[in-house]
Amino acid sequence: MQNLAGEWVRASTETVSNAASAAAKNMRRISASRSRMRPAHNVYPISSFTWLLLQEAPKDVARSRTMVDFMRWALTDGQQFAAQLGYAPLPKEVVALELEALKKVRQ
Numbered sequence: 001m002q003n004l005a006g007e008w009v010r011a012s013t014e015t016v017s018n019a020a021s022a023a024a025k026n027m028r029r030i031s032a033s034r035s036r037m038r039p040a041h042n043v044y045p046i047s048s049f050t051w052l053l054l055q056e057a058p059k060d061v062a063r064s065r066t067m068v069d070f071m072r073w074a075l076t077d078g079q080q081f082a083a084q085l086g087y088a089p090l091p092k093e094v095v096a097l098e099l100e101a102l103k104k105v106r107q
């Protein structure tokens with residue numbers, strides 16, 4: 001597929017991770033829609049994130065703590081399993097944005 005930089009690229013964990021990295025530079029929230037994409041080298045143009053919504057002020061704080069702990073693991077130590085499960089590992093700038101967002105969840 002041809003990306004916005006005019007390069008022809010194949011979908012791979014590398015080119016999808018590169019797309020996430022390129023998108024992260026232009027966003028305040030996590031959103032990898034094509035409108036957020038800018039021409040960048042070696043990026044797959046139709047990539048997106050998997051979404052998970054957490055309440056900032058949940059009623060069940062214990063359940064919230066469990067979810068935040070799981071997400072923190074998935075964003076850090078769990079990234080080592082992404083490629084073997086068919087997911088592109090998240091670039092460090094996206095992980096940083098997500099870890100910062102997790103701090104807003106009461107637990």
